[in-house]
Amino acid sequence: MTVVPIRRVPRPLLVSVFLVAALAVVAVITLGTGQISVAPLDVVRTLLGNGSKLTDFAVLELRLPRAVTAVLVGAALGISGAVFQSLSRNPLGSPDIIGFNYGATTGGLMVILLAGGSAATVSLGALGGGLVTALLVYLLAWQRGVRGYRLVLVGVGVSAILQSINFYLIVNANLADASRATVWITGSLNNRGWEHAVPVGIALAVVLPAVLLGGKWLRILEMGDEPARSLGVPVEGARLYLLITGTAACAVATAAAGPIAFVALTAPQLAKRLTRSTGPNVLPAAWMGALLVLAADFAAQRVGGSATLPVGVATAALGGAYLGWLLWRQRAQSA
Numbered sequence: 001m002t003v004v005p006i007r008r009v010p011r012p013l014l015v016s017v018f019l020v021a022a023l024a025v026v027a028v029i030t031l032g033t034g035q036i037s038v039a040p041l042d043v044v045r046t047l048l049g050n051g052s053k054l055t056d057f058a059v060l061e062l063r064l065p066r067a068v069t070a071v072l073v074g075a076a077l078g079i080s081g082a083v084f085q086s087l088s089r090n091p092l093g094s095p096d097i098i099g100f101n102y103g104a105t106t107g108g109l110m111v112i113l114l115a116g117g118s119a120a121t122v123s124l125g126a127l128g129g130g131l132v133t134a135l136l137v138y139l140l141a142w143q144r145g146v147r148g149y150r151l152v153l154v155g156v157g158v159s160a161i162l163q164s165i166n167f168y169l170i171v172n173a174n175l176a177d178a179s180r181a182t183v184w185i186t187g188s189l190n191n192r193g194w195e196h197a198v199p200v201g202i203a204l205a206v207v208l209p210a211v212l213l214g215g216k217w218l219r220i221l222e223m224g225d226e227p228a229r230s231l232g233v234p235v236e237g238a239r240l241y242l243l244i245t246g247t248a249a250c251a252v253a254t255a256a257a258g259p260i261a262f263v264a265l266t267a268p269q270l271a272k273r274l275t276r277s278t279g280p281n282v283l284p285a286a287w288m289g290a291l292l293v294l295a296a297d298f299a300a301q302r303v304g305g306s307a308t309l310p311v312g313v314a315t316a317a318l319g320g321a322y323l324g325w326l327l328w329r330q331r332a333q334s335a
Contacts, residue, residue, distance in 0.1 A: 012275040012284055019271075019287035023071065026291065030298045031063045066189050068197040069256055070297045070311070071290040073189075074263060076204055076253035078271070078289020079211055079282055081264030083246030086218045086280035087239065088151050094265035095130075095250040098155025101264070102162035103133020104247075104254035105185060109166055112181050113173045122184075123199060123255035130251030133158065134243050187260035187312025189297050200256040207252060210245045211282055218242060219279040260312045262319020263289050263296075270322075292318065 031047075032038040036058040038046070046055040047064075081094040088098070095101045107129020111122045141154040166185065170178050183190070217238040220228045225235050250264065267289035271281050274288075296314035303309065 012277050012281060015271070015274045015284050016287055018274075019284065019291055023287060023291045023294065026295050026298065027067055027071070030067050030294060031059045033298070033302075034058065034063065036062075065194045065197050066192045066297070067294060069192040069200060070189055070294045072197065072200045072204055073253040073257045073260065074267070074290035074293030075286040076200070076207070076249045076256075076289070077260060077263040077293070078267035078285040078287070079208060080246050080250035080253070081266075081289070082268040082271070082280045082282045082285035083211060083218065083242055083249070084264075085268050086222055087242050087246065089222055090152050091269055092265070093152050093155075094268075095247065096259065096261055096264050097159070098152050099137060099157075099159030099162060100130050100134050100155070100247045100250050101254060101259050102159045102166065103136075104130035104251040105259045106162050106165055106169075107132070107251075108254065108258070109169050109181055109185065112184065113169050113177050120199070126255035127248065127251040130247045130254065131244065133162065134247035138240065138243055183310060184258040186310040187258040187315065188310035189257050190310070192257070196256055200252055203252040203255075204249070207245060207249045208286070211242075211249065214238065214242045214245060215280060215282055218282075222279065258310075258312065260293065261316045262322070263292050263315050266319050266322050267292055 028040050028043050032040055032043040036054065038055050038058055042051065042055055043059055045051055046059045051059065077095075080100075084093045084095055084098065084100075085091055087093065104126040108122045108126035110129070111125035115121065137151065137155050137158050140158070141150040143150065170181050170185070173181060217228075217233055220231055220233050221235070221238065221242075228235050228238075253260065268281065268285040270292075271284035271288040275281050275284050292315065293311065296318060297311040300309040300311050300314040303314070
């Protein structure tokens with residue numbers, strides 16, 4: 001009798017399945033919690049089209065658009081962080097550290113404060129600001145090619161300038177526009193409807209395949225420029241392509257919910273610790289980012305006692321705690 005060997009399921013796939021399951025559980029809890037309480041089984045029935053008028057209103061109309069937006073925004077941030085950390089070969093190489101997030105913020109703020117734009121034009125402004133910032137950082141970091149450490153250093157400097165510009169724009173705006181911009185710049189999912197969820201979903205459906213298409217280059221670029229060239233990778237062209245697609249993912253998230261801090265930094269590192277796999281881990285990072293934003297938004301609503309506390313406050317606290325844990329762990333290891 002021939003014995004057929006059983007193949008082990010790859011750990012990244014198992015981690016992705018686990019994260020999707022955890023995301024589904026948190027989503028059901030989120031959709032059922034609020035002033036109109038809905039039991040978990042009733043939430044599932046409602047999502048399957050068997051709910052009552054009351055549960056249809058609470059789950060499908062009131063809460064589902066916000067939850068879908070949170071998942072899509074978190075996934076986009078996780079993807080962007082995975083790309084930039086892999087591209088720079090630096091765990092601090094996330095878009096909210098090296099300035100691309102702030103560039104998208106500047107573009108969105110200019111539309112809000114100078115043009116009084118709608119959600120669609122704010123999205124376009126954020127996308128344009130992010131891409132312009134990415135190209136600027138790329139050009140400033142160029143020195144017979146772009147090295148990861150130069151990309152991070154130049155990005156940190158550009159982000160400091162952009163933060164100053166953002167505060168200048170807010171300080172010189174009228175009270176109503178400044179109030180709107182302040183909530184948006186903190187990172188908020190309040191009052192998000194299908195008009196926000198659908199555009200970010202369409203954009204992510206375009207960006208994700210583009211990132212995955214360049215994923216083979218990311219894994220090789222992590223070995224260094226010379227090994228990548230010897231394997232036939234067009235190093236600078238691949239780096240520029242990945243820079244643009246990674247920035248587009250960040251800008252998509254910023255356009256939908258404002259600049260949500262620390263998710264792009266934390267999600268890829270947590271995903272990599274779970275998968276224990278080299279490479280960018282784009283899909284696990286996307287699921288982790290979606291889980292973090294949805295859970296943080298749920299916590300922000302409960303802690304604040306209402307739906308007014310921006311999700312960016314919760315992710316900032318989460319990111320600060322994670323960085324503190326990393327520093328403590330490194331100190332314990334070096335002792």
